[in-house]
Amino acid sequence: MSDEFKSGSKLEKVLKSGQFAVTGECGPPRGADAEVIRKKCSLLKDKADAFNITDNQTAVVRMSSISSAVIMMQQGMEPVMQMVCRDRNRIAIQSDILGGAALGIKNMLCLSGDHQKFGDHPQAKNVFDLDSIQLINTVKMMRDEGKFLSGEEIKGAPKLFIGAAANPFADPFEIRAPRLAKKVAAGVDFVQTQCIFNIKKFEEWMKQVVDMGLHEKVYILGGVTPFKSFGMARYMANNVPGMDVPDELLQRMKNTPKEKQAEEGITIAVETIKQLQATKGISGVHIMAIEWEEKVGEIAEKAGLLPRPNV
Amino acid sequence: MVIGERKPFDEIMKMLEGVKKIAVMGCGGCVTVCLTGGHDEVRVLSSQLRMARDKEGNPIEIIEKTLERQCDPEYVEQAEGTASEVEAILSMACGAGVQFMAERYKDLPIYPALNTTFVGGSKKEGYYVERCQTxxxxxxxxxxxxxxxxxxxxxxxxxxxxxxxxxxxxxxxxxxxxxxxxxxxxxxxxxxxxxxxxxxINDWRTNRDGGPRKMIREDFQR
Amino acid sequence: MSDFEPIVVAFCCHYCAYGAADLAGSMRLEYPTNLRIIRLPCTGKITPVFLLRAFEKGADGVYVAGCLEGDCHFIQGNLVAKPRVNYTKKLIQEVGLEPERLEMFNMSAAMGPRFAEVAREFVQRIKELGPSPLNKNYHIQSDAA
Structure with missing residues (x-):
């Protein structure tokens, strides 16, 4: 990794300085009220280095990730603009990349996107003109070569720190590390992993990643989600595709009295972060407190990750 | 092959409102193989239509016919006699067949009895799966x-x-x-x-995104 | 509708139900005269077209009687017939006829009494349903290719 910054985002600087990075997540509202985002921002501010702004997550219509990201920047925070391939073709994607960069967005996360079947508009036509790996490659080409996919020159290339997701737990397991290698080859700068509950399996994946030397080419942030309750843990174990929640964790949540379950969920999250810090090749943590933003600070605090460095 | 699925019966009945004499026109191609638009299915649908209309006291006269293929002018031509006798043709071919019929019989309404669903094959008898998106x-x-x-x-x-x-x-x-x-x-x-x-990154020009497609064998052009 | 005498078409397999009908006759068992028996070489010969045509021509009820499952002379003809009968139930329902007007039964050639029982019960079922709305003569011009 060279000395020059790719986008100069805070996230990039923290990672590059070798400090353990923290990212959070902020879901835009299902309406045009900017106040909702500002409120969420006030809960999250200074609790992490940057915050993902989801892009119509689970294919449910929400305020666009670009505009939500801008509102977040107005609060003095750094967004990671997510972009999915489900809703835009290459024309719209490149246009939104230029627009986002022009508005000051410096981090972008490239995703395929949840299938619209899960969302509120299952009747929609999906696009998938590109897939996530091709999207990574597109952003890199725009940034580093200053060219559109057509090969034509961009006047004022977008400077973005390119992210992607990695799911170490989905099937088939044996290609999960090679798939990360593909994303690295496509030009990704950092990845955030799926929520880690099965630490054993995660470490198995990380070992492959380290053996392939991928951790030296990409910053890996482990995904952590606190359980609010046993019910949520059970739901994630049974209903969310590609999620791996081991039985012992479910039992641990189940055996905790109801009023203490939220606290236990946070304790588990903090333990996971500690384990991640000790895992070779991990550069940070991505805390996804789904509709529970107020707890991100508490988790980061308990894991000894606050205050965030000034870079 | 092209797979089709018969439209809901009520939808077909609605299309035929006010029509007294029709031809139900099967296709001997793909939809015969996938058991939705061939000779047997023509007979079944015609029988159903006659019964439903008769029950309403509004009988419908039906000519049952199946062409070798409806996506080929040579065979579409063979419906000429039938076409001259009816008020509309209910085609049990795929969307391509319906359109070839409509192009040939300009003054006659041609209605689709099937929803054309995908290009695929049979996993086993009566069980079809998608394999190609052309x-x-x-x-x-x-x-x-x-x-x-x-x-x-x-x-x-x-x-x-x-x-x-x-x-x-x-x-x-x-x-x-x-x-x-x-x-x-x-x-x-x-x-x-x-x-x-x-x-x-894929070049979708060869897909439908490049506009309607054609394929020409030069050695057959005169 | 007490004087309603339904027309019931029974498609009977040569190897079982048809024999059972014979046996019922030799045993002098009584069963309704409403039946119009059509002999099939095997119920595997039945198609939705046959069944629909019977209704179209005005039958009030139709049933298919084949061998006991596992005993088909042609190994699995009766297992072919079963889903076809169920499928045709849906087809007549679309038209507006009660699916109960169509049924499949299984019996062996030795089951003369069962044959008579099925006939009695089914005719009774149709009597309760009343005449089919299509029970009248109907002229069809057909040019089946």
Whole structure:
């Protein structure tokens, strides 16, 4: 990794300085009220280095990730603009990349996107003109070569720190590390992993990643989600595709009295972060407190990750 | 072959409101093979229509006929006699056949009795599955003979996505994850290197996105 | 509708139900005269077209009687017939006829009493349903290719 910054985002600087990075997540509202985002921002501010702004997550219509990201920047925070391939073709994607960069967005996360079947508009036509790996490659080409996919020159290339997701737990397991290698080859700068509950399996994946030397080419942030309750843990174990929640964790949540379950969920999250810090090749943590933003600070605090460095 | 599925009976009845004499026109091509628009299905649908209309006290006269194929002017021509006798033709061909009929019989309404669903084949008798999306640029060489465009729910060229669980697609546990199938095949063919290289961004011009397509055999042109 | 005498078409397999009908006759068992028996070489010969045509021509009820499952002379003809009968139930329902007007029964050639019982019960069922709305003569011009 060279000395020059790719986008100069805070996230990039923290990672590059070798400090353990923290990212959070902020879901835009299902309406045009900017106040909702500002409120969420006030809960999250200074609790992490940057915050993902989801892009119509689970294919449910929400305020666009670009505009939500801008509102977040107005609060003095750094967004990671997510972009999915489900809703835009290459024309719209490149246009939104230029627009986002022009508005000051410096981090972008490239995703395929949840299938619209899960969302509120299952009747929609999906696009998938590109897939996530091709999207990574597109952003890199725009940034580093200053060219559109057509090969034509961009006047004022977008400077973005390119992210992607990695799911170490989905099937088939044996290609999960090679798939990360593909994303690295496509030009990704950092990845955030799926929520880690099965630490054993995660470490198995990380070992492959380290053996392939991928951790030296990409910053890996482990995904952590606190359980609010046993019910949520059970739901994630049974209903969310590609999620791996081991039985012992479910039992641990189940055996905790109801009023203490939220606290236990946070304790588990903090333990996971500690384990991640000790895992070779991990550069940070991505805390996804789904509709529970107020707890991100508490988790980061308990894991000894606050205050965030000034870079 | 092209797979079709018969439209709901009520929808067909609505299309035929006010019509007294029709031809139900089968097609001897793909829809005969997939058991939705051939000779037998013409007889079944005609019988149903006659019964339903008779029950309403509003009988309908039906000529039952099946052409060799409806997507070929040579055979479409053979419906001429029938066409001159009826107020409308209910075509049991795929969407292509319906349109060839409509192009030939300009003054006659041609109604579709089927929904044309996909290009596929029979897994077993009476059970049809999609296999091709006619993208116009076959990639099966790279993907172990399994098409990610037709069979991955997101048409990912560098899959699988994170939703693949136990070899099944996240959108439906009955659907195989195309990328699981591809990887299994590549492994058994010792071609895993084809997975490691990035499949480039697709050129969709050969797909329908480039506008309606045609294919011309020059040596047949005069 | 007390004087309603339904027309019931019974498609009977040569190897079982048809023999059972013979046996019922030799045993002098009584069964309704409403039946119009059509002999099939095997119920595997039945198609939705046959069944629909019977209704179209005005039958009030139709049933298919084949061998006991596992005993088909042609190994699995009766297993072919079963889903076809169920499928045709849906087809007549679309038209507006009660699916109960169509049924499949299984019996062996030795079951003369069962044959008579099925006939009695089914005719009774149709009597309760009343005449089919299509029970009248109907002229069809057909030019089946």
């Amino acid at each position: 993208c116009g640029e076959c990639k099966l060489y790279f993907t172990g003979g399994i098409c990610p465009i037709a069979r991955c729910s997101k048409s990912l060229l560098n899959g699988p996505c994170g939703g693949s669980t136990n070899g099944k697609c996240e959108i439906d546990p009955d659907i195989d994850c195309a990328w699981q199938l591809i990887l299994d095949r590549l492994k058994s063919l010792n071609q895993m290197d084809r997975y490691s290289s990035m499949m480039p």
